[in-house]
Amino acid sequence: MKKFETLTTTVVPLPIENIDTDQIIPARFLKATTREGFGDNLFRDWRYDSNNQPKADFVMNDATYQGKVLVAGKNFGCGSSREHAAWAIQDYGFDVVISSFFADIFKGNALNNGVLPIQVTDEFLETIFDTVFKNPNTEIIVDLENQTVTLSETGAQQSFEINPYKKSCLINGYDDIDFILNNKASIETFEQTK
């Protein structure tokens, strides 16, 4: 897993609530057997019409909005456990998703792939949307070490929570398997006493 570093970037705003993983990557694109290439079909049915033409009114087809952070409405990533959703987001080029609420499984999948889900308050989410819609060049600064997210234009800042273990995984670029494998003896002992 690649190491997560402090990020300063413009953002892509998607103020829709309850975005489920079927929207992020529809099931018909889950037939691949590798982790790569899902970005092409990220938000497929919102991005393209039935003739595979880009829909002009979708934010990802609007050159005004670009960047490495996706900002979305509450309950992002609900529904199916497909990790393909996190792969698609990462493959497209997002390193961070900001929302006011995340579904559990998506959050875990994102963290396991080096994509940082940042939960902010409803009010701060509104502030981000307002600021970005007024000025699409607004940059956001994500500082994982200090657990803060800051709007460069206004200086508006909020701190966010992250499990300390997961934080160290992101910063150091290691994953859960490395951690559990270091406890193999405990697992074998557990099996014998069970």
Add this chain to the structure above:
Amino acid sequence: MSKTLVEKIWDAHVVKREEGFPDIIYIDTHLIHEVTSPQAFDGLRKRGLPVFRPNQTVATADHNVPTLNQHLPIKEELSRYQVDMLTKNCAEFGINLYGLGHPYQGIVHVIGPELGITLPGKTMVCGDSHTSTHGAFGAIAFGIGTSQVEQVFATQCLLQQKPKTMKIEVNGDLQKGVGAKDIILYIIAKISAAGGTGYFIEYAGSAIRSLSMEARMTICNMSIEMGARGGLIAPDQTTFDYVEGREFAPKGEEWDQALAYWKTLYSDDDAQFDAVLEFDAADIAPMITYGTNPGMGMGITENIPATQAQPESEQPSYQKALNYMGFADDAPILGKPVDYVFIGSCTNSRIEDLREVAAFVQGKQKAEQVEVWIVPGSKQVEKQAIEEGLDKIFEAAGFQLREPGCSACLGMNEDKIPAGKYCVSTSNRNFEGRQGPNARTMLVSPLTAAAAAVTGIITDVRELI
């Protein structure tokens, strides 16, 4: 110290607990399927690791399989490749596979229980969010991502934060024509598609207690639709009677030992839950969803809630959902025309569901313009349906009994609902495009689905029974 059922099972599976880290939890049983496993097998190869405990993983092919002519090679190239890849991976890593053509093949959450693989007190995971189904037996069962599938392959463990616990009690008697699917759609409508996030839910109360195992599975199956990782029900005589004698259930002395343990699996009287909700079964009508998440549900005789009645910040998303569905504020849903009826999925494809539908449609005909697909949950369900003559009833009614798989629940195979068409579905998700690009899904119980199949419009089944 008094404990909830979740805590009892969780604590019995902690391999290591260390301050500042998630628990290392031992996983008794790992279920896999063709869609979320290939990248995990690849990961093992890259790390040069074997599957640590191959006997504790069971595989089947379900998400991507056709539901017609399963004896022929899969036509769609990518689907065939993915299913073949599962066969190859299982052979290479020594995993037992109930693939296409095997008498035990079926939807992963249907075969686990019917084979006696799902047992009280177990920890079970699968790369599928509806793994919560197995909680009906008093197991901790939850869906995981592919990186975690790889973790379980490599270590038979997961790193997990201990979840918060919620108790949902449903007491009293259900109305005629109202079943488990209506109970869970009602609860989700009450607490929203995010209301259970962060929790494991224990369902309790007299209305839950009186349900069969199939019905309990329907309830636990949809726990994820309110964001909960899992849902479970304390095992009781209904559970033990269901499990006893099944292929992989303990036998003889082992059965006696297991049973003695299972009888300790309940929440202590004074156990503390992080949240408690109570509902009255008599308040529940046949339910239907009108929007694009499972929380957008209502009693079937109600009108579609107005956009203005939603909190202001939620109105744009709400309006987007109604536009997608082609529905208007305040309109009744009764009488809306139906194009497709899908009876299947890990929520409602068990023998009891098929029996209920057959009993209702016996002597009736489907409405001419409606296409009706019945997709059994497993080869065993299909076999039993045929032995009981249900196939003849379906055939006479114009319903098509297909072969097992996830089918139109997620439209990964060719069973897709065409754009713009309305499908009354016994599955678990009404997301945009879930059953096919621009398909419109209304989630209901098997009985309400059968009623719509016969009348061709959204119908209150209570008036027909």
